[in-house]
Amino acid sequence: MTFEDVAVVQSALEAQLTEFRRNGIMEEVGVFTGLWRQDIAYLSRPFTTPIGRKFWDTWYDDKIDWMREVQAAIDRTELTWESEYLGSLRESLISDQTR
Numbered sequence: 001m002t003f004e005d006v007a008v009v010q011s012a013l014e015a016q017l018t019e020f021r022r023n024g025i026m027e028e029v030g031v032f033t034g035l036w037r038q039d040i041a042y043l044s045r046p047f048t049t050p051i052g053r054k055f056w057d058t059w060y061d062d063k064i065d066w067m068r069e070v071q072a073a074i075d076r077t078e079l080t081w082e083s084e085y086l087g088s089l090r091e092s093l094i095s096d097q098t099r
Contacts, residue, residue: 005086012046012089013055019043024066037069044073045088048080 001009020043026032047056047070056074061067 001082001086005082008086008089009046009049009051009082012085013052016043016046017055017059020066020070024064027066037066040066040069041073041077044070044077045080045085047074048077049082049085050079051082052085053079 023032023036027034027036046052053074056071060071062071
């Protein structure tokens with residue numbers, strides 16, 4: 001992986017963790033319903049790489065409800081290599097630009 005690839009993966013991990021936290025807090029205070037949880041399997045993709053799993057393990061707290069759900073989604077997902085994940089990100093950007 002290049003330095004740029006590492007920066008992209010790190011950004012994806014941090015952004016997704018922040019979004020999960022925001023959604024969880026918004027749900028706790030009654031602003032969100034639990035509907036955001038239906039996408040947890042898809043949204044947890046950055047954490048299915050070896051680097052992502054280490055990042056997740058650093059922040060994981062089993063006392064937090066939504067974190068247990070994300071952990072279950074990660075556990076159900078086959079390991080994805082960073083190169084595969086980056087490839088899927090590139091494909092999604094290319095397809096978005098061609099629309």
